[in-house]
Amino acid sequence: KQSEIVNEVTKYYNKVYLAFFKCNSNEKYMIKALDKKDINGIEQNKNSLLKNSTENLPKLDQIGSYQGDGSLIVSSEKLLQFYKEEAKEKTPILTAFLVKNDNFQKMKKEMDAKTSRTQEDVNKFNAAVKDINEAVILYNKTNTELNQTRTRLINELNGSMESFMSKHIPRHK
Secondary structure: OHHHHHHHHHHHHHHHHHHHHHHHHHHHHHHHHHHOOOHHHHHHHHHHHHHHHHHHHHHHHHHOOEOOEOHHHHHHHHHHHHHHHHHHHHHHHHHHHHHHHHHHHHHHHHHHHOOOOOHHHHHHHHHHHHHHHHHHHHHHHHHHHHHHHHHHHHHHHHHHHHHHHHHHOOOOO
């Protein structure tokens, strides 16, 4: 009887975990691409993350709670909502910074190569410096928010998973 309960609990857990796992994998690949400054890789994984988080949110609702315990569903939904927002709203900010930074580096290289600079060159470069400084601030703010929220939600999910399993898996007495 206990092994049947363990099997039932594990099947439920695995269904919920699978929805999270797909999105988590997409995000990990997206972050690796971000570290490499690979715009194509970022876009590809961002699109997969958006697709999987959007598709898996309703699946979690269909799975429902286990014997009235909806803790795994609630914490998984929060994380998938985060992934969806990250892909849709936050990652474009990070990508835009990479593009701006690349353009700025090219402009700086050109400016350094010039032996004589016009006032127009200086004004254009100063405007680019101001623009890249603002972009750095936004990039850092966005990245910090993402990291803090991700950590909090993953810790919450891990706590829910641990609590769920200890509550529903029978222990030998």
